[in-house]
Each structure stands twice: as structure tokens, then as C-alpha cells.
Amino acid sequence: MPVEKGPICGILCDMEVHNAKVSDAKAICSLINYYAEHDKMLFRSLAEIYENLQTFLVAEQEGKTIGCCALEVIWADLAEIKSLAIDSENRGKGIGTALVTAALEQARYLGIPQVFALTLEPRFFERVGFTVTRKEDLPMKVWSDCAKCPKQSECDEVAMIRRLGDDVSQSGEIPVQRSLWG
Numbered sequence: 001m002p003v004e005k006g007p008i009c010g011i012l013c014d015m016e017v018h019n020a021k022v023s024d025a026k027a028i029c030s031l032i033n034y035y036a037e038h039d040k041m042l043f044r045s046l047a048e049i050y051e052n053l054q055t056f057l058v059a060e061q062e063g064k065t066i067g068c069c070a071l072e073v074i075w076a077d078l079a080e081i082k083s084l085a086i087d088s089e090n091r092g093k094g095i096g097t098a099l100v101t102a103a104l105e106q107a108r109y110l111g112i113p114q115v116f117a118l119t120l121e122p123r124f125f126e127r128v129g130f131t132v133t134r135k136e137d138l139p140m141k142v143w144s145d146c147a148k149c150p151k152q153s154e155c156d157e158v159a160m161i162r163r164l165g166d167d168v169s170q171s172g173e174i175p176v177q178r179s180l181w182g
């Protein structure tokens with residue numbers, strides 16, 4: 001099922017969003033760790049990327065992986081968008097929006113009604129339909145990554161949530177395997 005056409009069509013018509021493959025793992029790791037070095041994300045090892053590969057979507061252009069995003073199921077009614085990173089030269093072109101849109105499609109397909117993110121970029125998440133929520137309202141299981149985070153009690157991330165509600169798909173179609181823009 002193709003993701004909705006968005007405003008980037010015309011700028012990046014040859015960009016594809018698809019489920020990650022083994023061949024994307026090293027690029028995913030580099031994208032995430034580039035931002036981890038700039039204190040914007042948590043470091044991920046290549047082993048962690050392989051272990052969680054099925055949760056990842058990637059944006060690809062001319063054979064290059066230029067963005068990634070993971071959707072992790074937390075519980076029956078909740079999933080998390082994690083590890084969203086766009087190649088620094090390709091930011092601001094709608095790729096983050098395309099990846100989040102595809103992750104929300106995955107959540108709908110899975111029948112999950114709410115998706116949240118813990119982020120330092122709340123304005124971006126507002127642009128893609130999320131609203132601020134109280135961290136205390138998220139379940140304990142969400143905080144497993146905090147043990148690995150150097151900030152710990154100094155946490156400056158904002159919790160954002162998007163309720164899919166009646167949008168949740170009952171179709172049973174596989175949502176994102178290969179979505180061509182343009």
C-alpha cells in the first residue's frame with residue numbers, strides 16, 4: 001500500500017520508503033550514531049540494529065539510505081517511534097514526514113491505536129500530528145532505554161502522542177513494503 005503523496009513529491013520523486021533489509025543496517029547505524037555524537041539520540045550498536053531490523057523503515061534515494069525510523073510495539077494499544085534520523089544533507093525535504101507517515105501506517109495495520117515518541121524535536125512531531133502528553137502517563141516499559149541514557153534524571157525529551165483512533169485499519173493489507181514517491 002503506497003503511503004500518501006506528500007509535499008516532497010517534485011523535490012524527491014525518486015525517493016522510496018520501504019521496510020529495512022540487512023543491506024541497510026550499516027547505514028542505519030551510521031545515521032543514528034551521527035546524531036548520537038551530537039547528543040540528539042542514543043547510540044546503537046550494529047548488533048542492536050540487526051536484532052531490531054524488522055522494526056525499521058528506511059528512506060532510499062538512488063541506492064543510498066538517507067533516513068530511518070523504527071516502530072516498536074510496547075503493548076496492545078501502544079507503539080513507539082524511535083531512531084528517527086535523516087541524513088544531514090537531506091533534512092527539511094519531507095523525508096522525516098514520509099517515514100513517520102509510513103510508521104503510522106504500520107501501526108494502523110497492526111491495529112495499534114496510539115503511537116508516541118520521546119523527542120528533542122517536538123515542533124517536527126507537531127507538524128506530523130502529534131501532541132504533547134505527560135511522561136507519567138506512559139507505561140513503565142517505555143523507560144527501559146533510560147538506563148542506557150547518560151542524561152538520566154536530567155531528561156530533556158518531550159513525550160508526544162498521536163491517537164489513530166478510528167483510523168486503525170481492519171484491512172489486513174501489508175502496509176509498507178515498497179512505496180514509490182512520484
Ligand SMILES: CC(C)(COP(=O)(O)OP(=O)(O)OC[C@H]1O[C@@H](n2cnc3c(N)ncnc32)[C@H](O)[C@@H]1OP(=O)(O)O)[C@@H](O)C(=O)NCCC(=O)NCCS
Nearest residue numbers: 035084085086091092093094095096097119121123124127
Ligand atoms: C527531526 C527530523 C527527523 C525531521 O526530519 P525532516 O525530514 O528534516 O523533516 P521534514 O522535512 O519532514 O519536516 C516536516 C515539517 O516539520 C518542520 N520541522 C522539521 N524539523 C523541525 C525542527 N527541528 N523544528 C521545527 N520544525 C521542524 C519542517 O519545517 C516541516 O514543516 P512544514 O510542514 O511547515 O514544511 C530530522 O531533522 C532529523 O533527523 N533530526 C536529527 C535527529 C533527531 O533529532 N531525530 C528525532 C529523534 S525522536
